[in-house]
Amino acid sequence: MxxxxxxxxxxxxxxxxxxxxxxxxxxxxxxxxxxxxxxxxxxxxxxxxxxxxxxxxxxxxxxxxxxxxxxxxxxxxxxxxxxxxxxxxxxxxxxxxxxxxxxxxxxxxxxxxxxxxxxxxxxxxxxxxxxxxxxxxxxxxxxxxxxxxxxxxxxxxxxxxxxxxxxxxxxxxxxxxxxxxxxxxxxxxxxxxxxAGASDLPCDDDADHHSGDADNTAQAECxxxxxxxxxxxxxxxxxxxxxxxxxxxxxxxxxxxxxxxxxxxxxxxxxxxxxxxxxxxxxxxxxxxxxxxxxxxxxxxxxxxxxxxxxxxxxxxxxxxxxxxxxxxxxxxxxxxxxxxxxxxxxxxxxxxxxxxxxxxxxxxxxxxxxxxxxxxxxxxxxxxxxxxxxxxxxxxxxxxxxxxxxxxxxxxxxxxxxxxxxxxxxxxxxxxGATCRPSAAEDDVENIGEGTEDAPTAALLQHEDLAEAHLDAFAQAHRLSPREREILGLISKGRDVPYIEQELVLSKSTVKTHIRHIYEKCEVSSRQALIDLLQSHPEN
Incomplete structure (x- = not known):
């Protein structure tokens, strides 16, 4: 042996x-x-x-x-x-x-x-x-x-x-x-x-993280x-x-x-x-x-x-x-x-x-x-x-x-x-x-709120993580979102899931889900993917 x-x-x-x-x-x-x-x-x-x-x-x-x-x-x-x-x-x-x-x-x-x-x-x-x-x-x-x-x-x-x-x-x-x-x-x-595959595990893509980083420091942060x-x-x-x-x-x-x-x-x-x-x-x-x-x-x-x-x-x-x-x-x-x-x-x-x-x-x-x-x-x-x-x-x-x-x-x-x-x-x-651990598998705890919820967002979600604050403000104003809903929308645009939003904003899970439901209703969408698509299609001011 x-x-x-x-x-x-x-x-x-x-x-x-x-x-x-x-x-x-x-x-x-x-x-x-x-x-x-x-x-x-x-x-x-x-x-x-x-x-x-x-x-x-x-x-x-x-x-x-x-x-x-x-x-x-x-x-x-x-x-x-x-x-x-x-x-x-x-x-x-x-x-x-x-x-x-x-x-x-x-x-x-x-x-x-x-x-x-x-x-x-x-x-x-x-x-x-x-x-x-x-x-x-x-x-x-x-x-x-x-x-x-x-x-x-x-x-x-x-x-x-x-x-x-x-x-x-x-x-x-x-x-x-x-x-x-x-x-x-x-x-x-x-x-x-x-x-097995430890170096290939995906990371959360924050706004200041670039996919091209390959040095040890970036890997440790990952x-x-x-x-x-x-x-x-x-x-x-x-x-x-x-x-x-x-x-x-x-x-x-x-x-x-x-x-x-x-x-x-x-x-x-x-x-x-x-x-x-x-x-x-x-x-x-x-x-x-x-x-x-x-x-x-x-x-x-x-x-x-x-x-x-x-x-x-x-x-x-x-x-x-x-x-x-x-x-x-x-x-x-x-x-x-x-x-x-x-x-x-x-x-x-x-x-x-x-x-x-x-x-x-x-x-x-x-x-x-x-x-x-x-x-x-x-x-x-x-x-x-x-x-x-x-x-x-x-x-x-x-x-x-x-x-x-x-x-x-x-x-x-x-x-x-x-x-x-x-x-x-x-x-x-x-x-x-199970737990939602990655933006690329982002059907989070708000899934099934609407009839048409999709299993995963498109690659455009990651491409638009750095949407300008002005663009988000204009979108929120056009759809009459409250300040808290605007804040949650910003996190959603970066691929954050419900547990992350709970911790970031110090809110309960039910409160976060209620705010997301209201965002869906005001924007007349039924899924996270539809909301991201609508946000991307909103004209720049």
Whole structure:
């Protein structure tokens, strides 16, 4: 096997190790120093990992905004800058190893402070690694990227069960050394591949940009992270989904390593047995459900039958089932297992939605919006954790009371159902349409306002980007356009889409669409192309 042919295998193993580390962080009590220390720090541990996620994603956002930092360079170039490609994965591998050493008590004594710091550092390193994997997917078709994610998740869930049955020393060796190194090598291999067609990706043609520029400076400006922001309904739906799922899982914690397991009791001969090796019954059920979902999703996606609504519904249904049955305290903590699996499936839904939304966009279009969304989701999870900590510290509220659990669980399920039945159908439609990233593919979010809307403008759109302001003023006066409509017309004449106009003028999407509709009505046209043609044909004054 040649080195070149080994790269895809290395990337797949690295992604699988990343998911295995994530599942171990969520499900395995073996990554804590001891039951006593873990139980004593349950409340701060509720917050530490999510706070680390927020810090990690904030760092990624800062790097993306800098346009040229370690996170942006590998994607925005042809991959020839080896130091920039290798350094971030290597640094993340070292950080992950150090975080697990702290969390497990192997670096210092089995004390609370190192464990909490290690938990936060592990969250930050996993967040940064996740963002790097997004960069690695930037040149892949959505279907190929999703297949790679599902395969890695399937392998990680099976490996989690197998390794949890081994001695704790082997498990910790894999978590501290093997998995971080494999993750780093996989990221380096994936990011080090030449970005297919990266130099040919189109740019936004601003008024001062000339198509004849071919030097490196112009190319760097071309790839500055331009904005193809996520629609508000998509962003809010994702953030609320993450917030509610995290809130419910934090409100009703069931220990993953302290409850007697009716499943393991016959195997161990001990009625009070809580685990088989390092594997607990809740962790086993969650891992098996994730493996079952991944296997089914892999088969469906390979046949082109995996649909976004199906993944979303399965994830929400699993979370709802977990919390409807939770107050009954079934033996072994099965409800929390189902809910944890549902949260992972919701994550797959989010990955699937974002991959398909940005499927026709270059990396510059989603570099900053995705990092911003990740920060908001991590912030929502942190807020949920703070809320849970406040409730736990309130002596007047007993969250272990059956009635309180039923009320909180029922309220959370109602929110999930409202999300599923409310904005989600609109989200599916937004994802189906995808993002508008280029003037040359400029059927933007105002498409279908009129009956005759065309799919793309003609080349004359780009040729007339530098229309004189006087010509635009004369056209606006002749058609009785308001000052705001005149302003929006100027942006349309330069090929700007609705998301760009929203940000530029600080207006809501509905307001921009209303103004464009009024422009169409006053100019008696039904499409962007017709408006551009009318503007071009207007006599000069």
């Amino acid at each position: 040649t080195f070149k042919s080994a790269k895809p295998l290395s990337a797949g193993i690295g992604l699988g190790c990343y998911f295995w580390l994530a599942l171990s962080t969520l499900l395995s009590g073996a990554l804590y120093p001891s039951l006593a220390v873990g139980t004593a720090c349950q409340i701060p541990l509720t917050l530490s990992c999510d706070a680390g996620l927020l810090a990690g994603f904030a760092g990624c956002l800062a790097a993306a905004r800098s346009n040229g930092g370690a996170f942006g360079t590998p994607v925005l170039t042809s991959g020839s800058h080896a130091p920039n490609t290798v350094a971030p994965p290597f640094l993340l591998a070292c950080t992950t190893s150090a975080a697990i050493l702290l969390r497990t008590g192997m670096l210092f004594d089995e004390a609370a402070v190192p464990m909490i710091l290690g938990d936060a550092l592990l969250g930050a390193s996993l967040a940064a690694a996740g963002y790097l994997w997004w960069l690695a997917f930037s040149d892949k078709a959505p279907r190929d990227a999703l297949l790679q994610v599902v395969r890695a998740l399937l392998g990680a869930s099976i490996a989690f069960v197998a390794l949890s049955l081994m001695p704790r020393g082997i498990l910790l060796l894999g978590a501290c050394l093997v998995a971080p190194v494999a993750m780093g090598l996989g990221l380096a291999a994936q990011l080090g591949e030449p970005r 790839f500055a992270p331009a904005s193809a922001p996520l629609p508000r309904v998509l962003s809010l739906s994702i953030i609320i989904s993450v917030f509610v799922a995290d809130l419910l899982l934090s409100l009703f914690p069931v220990s993953l390593f302290s409850e007697a397991s009716p499943l393991f009791a016959p195997l161990t001969g001990d009625p009070a047995a809580a685990a088989l090796g390092n594997l607990t019954e809740p962790a086993l059920i969650a891992a098996l459900l994730i493996a079952l979902f991944s296997g089914a999703a892999l088969l469906l996606e390979e046949r082109g039958h995996l649909r976004l609504p199906l993944v979303c519904s399965v994830g929400f249904f699993a979370v709802a089932v977990g919390f409807v049955t939770f107050p009954y305290h079934l033996p072994g903590g099965a409800p929390i297992s189902v809910a944890e699996a549902g949260r992972v499936i919701i994550l797959v839904f989010i990955i699937m939605a974002l991959l398909r939304y940005y499927q026709d966009c270059p990396p510059r279009a989603w570099l900053i919006p995705l990092a911003r969304l990740a920060c908001l989701c991590a912030l929502a999870m942190t807020v949920a954790d703070v809320l849970v900590m406040t409730l736990y510290l309130n002596p007047a509220l007993d969250l272990f009371d059956f009635t309180n659990r039923t009320i909180f669980g029922g309220a959370g399920v109602l929110v999930l159902v409202a999300l599923l039945l409310g904005p989600m159908p609109h989200v599916y439609e937004i994802v189906r349409r």
